[in-house]
Amino acid sequence: MADYSSFGLKDKIAVVTGASQGIGRAIAVGLAQAGAHLVLAKYPGPRMEEIRELQHEIEALGRQALIVPTDVNKVEDCRSLMEQTVAKFGRIDILVNNASWTGTGDALDVTEEEYDKTFDASVKSVFFASQAAARAMLPQGGGRIIHIGSNFGEVAFKKRAVYAAAKAAVHHLAKALSLEWAHQGVLVNTVAPCITETESRKNILERPGYKEWATQEMIPRGRWNQPEDLVGAVLFLSSNFADMIVGHTLMVDGGWTIH
Numbered sequence: 001m002a003d004y005s006s007f008g009l010k011d012k013i014a015v016v017t018g019a020s021q022g023i024g025r026a027i028a029v030g031l032a033q034a035g036a037h038l039v040l041a042k043y044p045g046p047r048m049e050e051i052r053e054l055q056h057e058i059e060a061l062g063r064q065a066l067i068v069p070t071d072v073n074k075v076e077d078c079r080s081l082m083e084q085t086v087a088k089f090g091r092i093d094i095l096v097n098n099a100s101w102t103g104t105g106d107a108l109d110v111t112e113e114e115y116d117k118t119f120d121a122s123v124k125s126v127f128f129a130s131q132a133a134a135r136a137m138l139p140q141g142g143g144r145i146i147h148i149g150s151n152f153g154e155v156a157f158k159k160r161a162v163y164a165a166a167k168a169a170v171h172h173l174a175k176a177l178s179l180e181w182a183h184q185g186v187l188v189n190t191v192a193p194c195i196t197e198t199e200s201r202k203n204i205l206e207r208p209g210y211k212e213w214a215t216q217e218m219i220p221r222g223r224w225n226q227p228e229d230l231v232g233a234v235l236f237l238s239s240n241f242a243d244m245i246v247g248h249t250l251m252v253d254g255g256w257t258i259h
Contacts, residue, residue, distance in 0.1 A: 001033055001061070002030070002033050002231075003033075004030065004033050004034035004035075004235055005034065005035060007034045007235045007236070007238070007239040007241070008239050008240055008241075009031065009034040009035050009036045009094075009235065009238060009239060010034075010035030010036075011035060011036070011037065012031075012035070012036040012037070012093040012094055012238070013036065013037050013039070013085065013089040013090075013091055013092055013093045013094070014028075014031045014036040014037070014038055014039070014093060014094035014095075014096065014238070015038075015039040015041065015081065015082070015085055015092060015094065015095045015096065015133065016028045016031070016038065016039070016040060016041065016096045016098055017041040017070065017072055017081075017096065017097055017098050017099035017125070017129060018041070018042070018043075018072075018098040018099030018100065019038075019040040019041060019042060019051065019054065019098070020040070020042045020047065020050040020051040020054060021050055021198065021199055021200075022196070022198035022199060022200065022227050023098055023148060023193070023196060023198065023227045023230050024096070024098040024099070025050075025054055025227065026226075026227035026228045026230060026231055027096055027098060027227075027230060027231055027234050028040060028054060028058065029054070029057065029058065029231075030228070030231035030232075030234065030235060031094070031096075031234070031235070031238070032057075032058040032061045032063040032065070033061060034235055034238075035063070036063065036093075036094065036238075037063050037064040037065070037089060038058050038063060038064070038065045038066070039065075039066045039068060039081070039084070039085045039088070039089075040054060040055060040058075040065055040066065040067050040068070041068050041069075041070040041072070041081050041099070042067065042069060042070065043069070043070070043071055043072075043099075044069035044070070044071060048069075051067050052067065055067055064089075066084070066085070066088050066089075068080075068081050068084050068085075072099045072121065072125035072129060073120045073121055073124065073125055075124075075128045078125065078128040078129040078131075078132050079128070079132045081129070081132070082129070082132040082133050082135070082136055083132075085136075086136050091136065091140050092133050092136045092137055092140075092143060093137075093143050093144065093238075094143065094144045094145075094146070094238045095129060095130065095133040095143070095144070095145045095146070096146050096148065096234060097125070097126040097129055097130065097145070097146070097147045097148060097170075098148045099121065099125060100121055100122045100148065100166075101117055101118055101121035101122060102118060102122070102160065102163040102166075103117070103118060103162070103163070104159050104160065104204075105159055106159060107159075107161040107162075110161065110162055114162065115162050118162045118163055118166050119162070119166050119169075122163070122166040122167065122169075122170060123166050123169045123170060123173070126147055126170055126173060127173060130145050130147075130173075130177055130188065133145060134177075134181055134186050137181075137185075137186045138181065138184050138185075138186055141184075141185055142184065142185025142186055142187075143185070143186050143187075144186075144187055144189075144237060144238045144242075145174075145177070145186065145187070145188040145189075146188075146189055146190070146191060146234055146237050146238065147170045147171075147173070147174055147188070147189070147190040147191070148190070148191055148192075148193070148230070149167045149170045149171050149190040149191065149192035149193075149249060150163070150164070150167040150192055150193065150194075151192055151193065151194045151251065151253040151256045151257050152164040152167055153166075153167030153168040153169075153170060153171045153190075153192060153249070154168070154171070154192065154249070154251070154257050155256070155257050155259075167192075170190060171190050171192065171249045173188075174188045174189055174190045174247050174248070174249065175188075175247035176247075177247075178246045178247035179247065182246045182247070187237075187242070187243075187245065187246050188246075188247060189237045189242070189245060189246070189247065189248045189249070189250065190248070190249040190250065191230055191233045191234055191237065191249075191250050191252055192249050192250065192251050192252065192253060193225050193229070193230055193252045193253060194218075194219060194224060194225055194252075194253035194254055194256045195214055195219075195224040195225065196224065196225040196226070196227060196229075196230070197224060197225065197226055197227075198227060205224075211224075218256055218259075219253070219254040219255060219256050220254060220255035220256075220258065221254030221255050222254075223254065224254065225252065225253075225254070229252055230252055233250050233252050236250075237250065
Protein backbone atom coordinates (compact mmCIF):
# COMPACT_ATOMS: atom_id res chain seq x y z
CA MET A 1 0.00 0.00 0.00
CA ALA A 2 1.23 3.48 -0.86
CA ASP A 3 2.25 5.64 2.10
CA TYR A 4 0.49 8.97 1.67
CA SER A 5 0.41 9.83 5.37
CA SER A 6 2.60 12.91 4.89
CA PHE A 7 -0.25 14.72 3.10
CA GLY A 8 -2.00 15.22 6.44
CA LEU A 9 -5.42 13.95 5.34
CA LYS A 10 -6.09 11.55 8.20
CA ASP A 11 -9.82 11.49 9.05
CA LYS A 12 -10.69 14.10 6.44
CA ILE A 13 -14.05 13.59 4.73
CA ALA A 14 -13.77 13.36 0.95
CA VAL A 15 -16.52 13.13 -1.67
CA VAL A 16 -15.62 11.71 -5.10
CA THR A 17 -18.09 11.72 -8.00
CA GLY A 18 -17.85 9.08 -10.70
CA ALA A 19 -15.95 6.94 -8.23
CA SER A 20 -16.66 3.42 -9.42
CA GLN A 21 -13.97 3.10 -12.09
CA GLY A 22 -11.02 4.71 -13.84
CA ILE A 23 -9.70 8.00 -12.53
CA GLY A 24 -12.39 8.37 -9.87
CA ARG A 25 -11.67 4.96 -8.42
CA ALA A 26 -7.92 5.56 -8.29
CA ILE A 27 -8.44 8.92 -6.56
CA ALA A 28 -10.84 7.41 -4.01
CA VAL A 29 -8.35 4.67 -3.13
CA GLY A 30 -5.51 7.21 -2.91
CA LEU A 31 -7.50 9.41 -0.55
CA ALA A 32 -8.28 6.39 1.63
CA GLN A 33 -4.60 5.42 1.65
CA ALA A 34 -3.87 8.96 2.82
CA GLY A 35 -6.26 8.45 5.75
CA ALA A 36 -9.48 10.05 4.51
CA HIS A 37 -12.99 8.64 4.82
CA LEU A 38 -14.85 8.48 1.53
CA VAL A 39 -18.27 9.26 0.15
CA LEU A 40 -18.54 7.46 -3.18
CA ALA A 41 -20.98 8.88 -5.72
CA LYS A 42 -21.99 6.75 -8.70
CA TYR A 43 -24.70 7.07 -11.33
CA PRO A 44 -27.62 4.91 -10.15
CA GLY A 45 -28.31 1.83 -12.22
CA PRO A 46 -26.17 -0.99 -13.60
CA ARG A 47 -22.71 -2.08 -12.44
CA MET A 48 -23.31 -1.20 -8.80
CA GLU A 49 -21.09 -4.14 -7.88
CA GLU A 50 -18.08 -2.01 -8.91
CA ILE A 51 -18.78 0.66 -6.31
CA ARG A 52 -19.48 -1.96 -3.65
CA GLU A 53 -16.12 -3.61 -4.38
CA LEU A 54 -14.46 -0.21 -3.98
CA GLN A 55 -16.31 0.32 -0.70
CA HIS A 56 -14.98 -2.99 0.62
CA GLU A 57 -11.44 -2.12 -0.51
CA ILE A 58 -11.55 1.20 1.32
CA GLU A 59 -13.02 -0.36 4.45
CA ALA A 60 -10.22 -2.94 4.39
CA LEU A 61 -7.82 -0.01 4.76
CA GLY A 62 -9.55 0.93 8.00
CA ARG A 63 -11.44 3.86 6.45
CA GLN A 64 -15.19 4.43 6.26
CA ALA A 65 -16.90 4.50 2.86
CA LEU A 66 -20.47 5.62 2.17
CA ILE A 67 -22.07 4.90 -1.22
CA VAL A 68 -24.54 7.51 -2.48
CA PRO A 69 -26.19 6.77 -5.85
CA THR A 70 -26.07 10.13 -7.61
CA ASP A 71 -27.09 11.45 -11.00
CA VAL A 72 -24.84 14.49 -11.14
CA ASN A 73 -26.94 15.89 -13.99
CA LYS A 74 -29.69 16.55 -11.43
CA VAL A 75 -29.23 19.50 -9.09
CA GLU A 76 -31.30 17.82 -6.39
CA ASP A 77 -29.00 14.78 -6.48
CA CYS A 78 -25.91 16.98 -6.08
CA ARG A 79 -27.48 18.66 -3.07
CA SER A 80 -28.64 15.35 -1.59
CA LEU A 81 -25.11 13.94 -1.97
CA MET A 82 -23.67 16.71 0.18
CA GLU A 83 -26.56 16.59 2.66
CA GLN A 84 -26.06 12.85 3.15
CA THR A 85 -22.33 13.40 3.62
CA VAL A 86 -22.90 15.98 6.36
CA ALA A 87 -25.58 13.79 7.98
CA LYS A 88 -23.14 10.86 8.12
CA PHE A 89 -19.84 12.59 8.94
CA GLY A 90 -20.76 16.10 10.12
CA ARG A 91 -18.59 17.92 7.57
CA ILE A 92 -17.10 17.93 4.07
CA ASP A 93 -13.37 18.59 3.71
CA ILE A 94 -12.71 17.59 0.11
CA LEU A 95 -14.82 17.35 -3.05
CA VAL A 96 -13.39 15.82 -6.22
CA ASN A 97 -15.59 16.59 -9.22
CA ASN A 98 -14.57 13.69 -11.41
CA ALA A 99 -17.82 12.63 -13.11
CA SER A 100 -18.03 13.71 -16.75
CA TRP A 101 -19.10 12.60 -20.20
CA THR A 102 -17.81 13.10 -23.72
CA GLY A 103 -18.83 12.26 -27.24
CA THR A 104 -16.49 12.08 -30.21
CA GLY A 105 -17.29 13.34 -33.68
CA ASP A 106 -17.18 16.18 -36.17
CA ALA A 107 -18.57 19.47 -34.93
CA LEU A 108 -20.98 19.52 -37.89
CA ASP A 109 -22.58 16.31 -36.64
CA VAL A 110 -23.06 17.20 -32.96
CA THR A 111 -26.71 17.08 -31.93
CA GLU A 112 -28.40 19.27 -29.35
CA GLU A 113 -28.85 16.19 -27.17
CA GLU A 114 -25.13 15.38 -27.28
CA TYR A 115 -24.23 19.00 -26.56
CA ASP A 116 -26.57 19.19 -23.58
CA LYS A 117 -25.40 15.83 -22.24
CA THR A 118 -21.76 16.93 -22.32
CA PHE A 119 -22.35 20.28 -20.65
CA ASP A 120 -24.77 18.87 -18.08
CA ALA A 121 -22.38 16.11 -17.00
CA SER A 122 -19.18 18.11 -17.28
CA VAL A 123 -20.07 21.71 -16.30
CA LYS A 124 -23.53 21.98 -14.75
CA SER A 125 -22.81 19.08 -12.40
CA VAL A 126 -19.47 20.56 -11.37
CA PHE A 127 -21.02 23.92 -10.56
CA PHE A 128 -23.94 22.62 -8.51
CA ALA A 129 -21.90 19.97 -6.68
CA SER A 130 -19.37 22.68 -5.81
CA GLN A 131 -22.14 25.02 -4.69
CA ALA A 132 -23.68 22.37 -2.46
CA ALA A 133 -20.31 21.43 -0.97
CA ALA A 134 -19.37 25.06 -0.37
CA ARG A 135 -22.57 25.59 1.58
CA ALA A 136 -21.16 23.09 4.07
CA MET A 137 -17.50 24.09 3.77
CA LEU A 138 -17.86 27.85 4.26
CA PRO A 139 -19.53 27.70 7.70
CA GLN A 140 -16.98 25.15 8.90
CA GLY A 141 -14.08 27.42 7.94
CA GLY A 142 -12.78 25.93 4.71
CA GLY A 143 -12.36 23.00 2.38
CA ARG A 144 -10.86 21.87 -0.90
CA ILE A 145 -12.71 21.46 -4.20
CA ILE A 146 -10.84 19.81 -7.07
CA HIS A 147 -12.21 19.55 -10.58
CA ILE A 148 -10.91 16.94 -13.01
CA GLY A 149 -10.40 18.86 -16.22
CA SER A 150 -8.51 17.94 -19.38
CA ASN A 151 -5.59 19.02 -21.52
CA PHE A 152 -8.28 19.65 -24.15
CA GLY A 153 -9.50 22.45 -21.90
CA GLU A 154 -6.21 24.21 -22.69
CA VAL A 155 -5.51 23.19 -26.29
CA ALA A 156 -7.86 22.47 -29.18
CA PHE A 157 -8.43 18.97 -30.53
CA LYS A 158 -10.30 17.68 -33.56
CA LYS A 159 -13.62 15.93 -33.05
CA ARG A 160 -13.89 17.09 -29.42
CA ALA A 161 -15.20 20.63 -29.88
CA VAL A 162 -17.97 20.43 -27.29
CA TYR A 163 -15.95 18.43 -24.75
CA ALA A 164 -13.00 20.82 -25.10
CA ALA A 165 -15.29 23.80 -24.56
CA ALA A 166 -16.84 22.14 -21.51
CA LYS A 167 -13.48 21.41 -19.92
CA ALA A 168 -12.28 24.94 -20.63
CA ALA A 169 -15.36 26.11 -18.74
CA VAL A 170 -14.46 23.81 -15.83
CA HIS A 171 -10.93 25.23 -15.68
CA HIS A 172 -12.23 28.80 -15.63
CA LEU A 173 -14.96 27.92 -13.13
CA ALA A 174 -12.27 27.01 -10.60
CA LYS A 175 -10.92 30.56 -10.90
CA ALA A 176 -14.33 32.19 -10.62
CA LEU A 177 -15.38 30.15 -7.59
CA SER A 178 -12.04 30.73 -5.88
CA LEU A 179 -12.47 34.46 -6.31
CA GLU A 180 -15.67 34.25 -4.25
CA TRP A 181 -14.68 31.63 -1.68
CA ALA A 182 -10.90 31.59 -1.17
CA HIS A 183 -10.91 34.36 1.46
CA GLN A 184 -13.09 32.05 3.57
CA GLY A 185 -10.77 29.07 3.12
CA VAL A 186 -12.54 27.17 0.34
CA LEU A 187 -9.94 26.67 -2.38
CA VAL A 188 -10.96 25.47 -5.83
CA ASN A 189 -8.41 24.06 -8.29
CA THR A 190 -8.32 21.79 -11.32
CA VAL A 191 -6.24 18.75 -12.23
CA ALA A 192 -6.04 18.32 -16.00
CA PRO A 193 -4.91 14.96 -17.42
CA CYS A 194 -4.13 13.97 -20.97
CA ILE A 195 -5.21 10.62 -22.46
CA THR A 196 -5.75 8.23 -19.58
CA GLU A 197 -5.96 4.47 -19.95
CA THR A 198 -9.35 3.50 -18.56
CA GLU A 199 -11.91 0.86 -19.47
CA SER A 200 -14.06 3.42 -21.28
CA ARG A 201 -11.13 4.52 -23.46
CA LYS A 202 -9.85 1.10 -24.52
CA ASN A 203 -11.61 1.14 -27.88
CA ILE A 204 -9.83 4.39 -28.75
CA LEU A 205 -6.42 3.49 -27.37
CA GLU A 206 -6.34 0.19 -29.25
CA ARG A 207 -6.83 1.76 -32.68
CA PRO A 208 -3.92 0.93 -35.04
CA GLY A 209 -1.19 3.55 -34.80
CA TYR A 210 -2.86 5.50 -32.00
CA LYS A 211 -0.32 4.66 -29.32
CA GLU A 212 2.61 5.58 -31.56
CA TRP A 213 1.00 8.90 -32.49
CA ALA A 214 0.09 9.80 -28.91
CA THR A 215 3.26 8.73 -27.15
CA GLN A 216 5.81 9.70 -29.79
CA GLU A 217 4.33 12.88 -31.25
CA MET A 218 2.05 14.42 -28.63
CA ILE A 219 3.30 13.42 -25.16
CA PRO A 220 6.97 14.25 -24.49
CA ARG A 221 6.94 11.94 -21.46
CA GLY A 222 6.54 9.04 -23.90
CA ARG A 223 3.45 7.42 -22.39
CA TRP A 224 -0.12 8.29 -21.58
CA ASN A 225 -1.62 8.45 -18.10
CA GLN A 226 -2.64 5.61 -15.88
CA PRO A 227 -5.44 6.58 -13.45
CA GLU A 228 -2.97 6.42 -10.57
CA ASP A 229 -0.96 9.25 -12.14
CA LEU A 230 -3.68 11.68 -11.02
CA VAL A 231 -3.59 10.68 -7.35
CA GLY A 232 -0.55 12.66 -6.23
CA ALA A 233 -1.85 15.89 -7.75
CA VAL A 234 -5.25 15.49 -6.06
CA LEU A 235 -3.72 14.66 -2.68
CA PHE A 236 -1.40 17.65 -2.92
CA LEU A 237 -4.22 20.07 -3.75
CA SER A 238 -6.32 18.53 -0.96
CA SER A 239 -3.59 19.16 1.60
CA ASN A 240 -2.33 22.15 3.56
CA PHE A 241 0.80 22.07 1.39
CA ALA A 242 -1.34 23.74 -1.29
CA ASP A 243 -2.75 26.43 0.98
CA MET A 244 -1.74 29.26 -1.35
CA ILE A 245 -2.68 27.56 -4.61
CA VAL A 246 -5.94 29.12 -5.71
CA GLY A 247 -7.87 28.78 -8.98
CA HIS A 248 -4.99 26.91 -10.59
CA THR A 249 -5.03 24.25 -13.31
CA LEU A 250 -2.35 21.65 -12.61
CA MET A 251 -1.50 19.83 -15.83
CA VAL A 252 -0.85 16.10 -15.47
CA ASP A 253 -0.42 15.55 -19.18
CA GLY A 254 3.12 14.31 -19.73
CA GLY A 255 3.96 17.60 -21.43
CA TRP A 256 1.21 17.58 -24.09
CA THR A 257 0.41 21.25 -23.57
CA ILE A 258 4.01 22.51 -23.72
CA HIS A 259 4.07 22.15 -27.53
